[in-house]
Amino acid sequence: MGTIEELVAGATGRRPVRGSDAKSGAEFELLTLDGRSCFLKVLDAESDWIMRVTGNTDHWEHKVWRAGIYHRFPRVIDHTIIAMAFDTTGGSTRIGILMDDVSGSLVPPGDGVVTVETHDAFLRHMAQLHATFWGWRDTVGLCPMANRIRFFCPEVIAIELAVDEVPGPIAAADAGWKRLAGIHPELSALLRGIHNDPAGLVDALAETPATFVTGDWKMGNLGRHPDGRTVLVDQAYPGEAPGLYDLLWYVALNRMRLPVSKASTIAAYRAGLEAAGVDTSDWFDRQLGLSIIAIMATFAWEKALGDAEELAWWSAQVARAQSWLP
Numbered sequence: 001m002g003t004i005e006e007l008v009a010g011a012t013g014r015r016p017v018r019g020s021d022a023k024s025g026a027e028f029e030l031l032t033l034d035g036r037s038c039f040l041k042v043l044d045a046e047s048d049w050i051m052r053v054t055g056n057t058d059h060w061e062h063k064v065w066r067a068g069i070y071h072r073f074p075r076v077i078d079h080t081i082i083a084m085a086f087d088t089t090g091g092s093t094r095i096g097i098l099m100d101d102v103s104g105s106l107v108p109p110g111d112g113v114v115t116v117e118t119h120d121a122f123l124r125h126m127a128q129l130h131a132t133f134w135g136w137r138d139t140v141g142l143c144p145m146a147n148r149i150r151f152f153c154p155e156v157i158a159i160e161l162a163v164d165e166v167p168g169p170i171a172a173a174d175a176g177w178k179r180l181a182g183i184h185p186e187l188s189a190l191l192r193g194i195h196n197d198p199a200g201l202v203d204a205l206a207e208t209p210a211t212f213v214t215g216d217w218k219m220g221n222l223g224r225h226p227d228g229r230t231v232l233v234d235q236a237y238p239g240e241a242p243g244l245y246d247l248l249w250y251v252a253l254n255r256m257r258l259p260v261s262k263a264s265t266i267a268a269y270r271a272g273l274e275a276a277g278v279d280t281s282d283w284f285d286r287q288l289g290l291s292i293i294a295i296m297a298t299f300a301w302e303k304a305l306g307d308a309e310e311l312a313w314w315s316a317q318v319a320r321a322q323s324w325l326p
Helices: 049-054 060-066 116-132 145-149 168-183 185-196 199-206 243-253 262-275 284-304 308-324
Strands: 012-016 027-033 036-043 081-087 094-100 211-213 222-224 230-232 239-241
Touching: 060 081, 060 094, 116 211, 116 222, 116 230, 116 243, 116 262, 145 199, 145 239, 145 284, 168 185, 168 284, 185 284, 185 308, 199 284, 211 243, 239 243, 243 262, 243 284, 284 308
Parallel strands: none
Antiparallel strands: 012 027, 027 036, 036 094, 081 094, 211 239, 222 230
């Protein structure tokens, strides 16, 4: 597909929208194309701070599309994508992602707890997606594991703190890392060491099984169709990674909305892998421990800004997991 305008040629009823959970600098439109209600997302690194802090300089989503990876998703996952355009007109490189409008199927915004049925379906379908790509290796050039660990680290967000209008999550990350150093210096020191040199953790994780991950299983990107399929939009951080890191992203970001404990959530995902034919006996505990450390390297700043009980749970898990580090 050529330009973004060619992608939506003939569309009617075009109007800009802004999702309640949207935090990037991307542009969004609702439109009707050939009688089909659609959603258009347009993004480029010049306006999207998330692309910059994640290191997405060459449009990972478009690479996934061109590689045919979305077409291999199990039928229980609706990625919603109809087509993409890689647009170099206008002096910058942008991608347009044309998707089905699934707004009626998305999890409602807010902090309301989802049903056990919905939660269990998300975990089961995540496990099926991971099992579909079990052992997958990145030959496409997608998000590296080291980038995931350093998404919000102080060195990466420093340049974003220098702009006139600092994005809210960037300001929060800055405040959170500073607070963590004061209230939990041991955890802060461990994570800062990993930020400065993630190679040891990355190499240790690479000794456990990998899969293809979409990278952002937060509730704002999830939904359910009436037929039970999971809606999964905004696969912004695709690449090769441990499945448990993907799961722990879900656990860490959605903790207010989970209907069961973190331990039960992890156990349900493991059961989903086993049901999909993945033997978890030899590697699961090690990958879980290392992924807990990795997800805290990404998000401990957010836990430092929350309640003490939540931070205490994660810090205790990190303390137990350190024996897995090289």
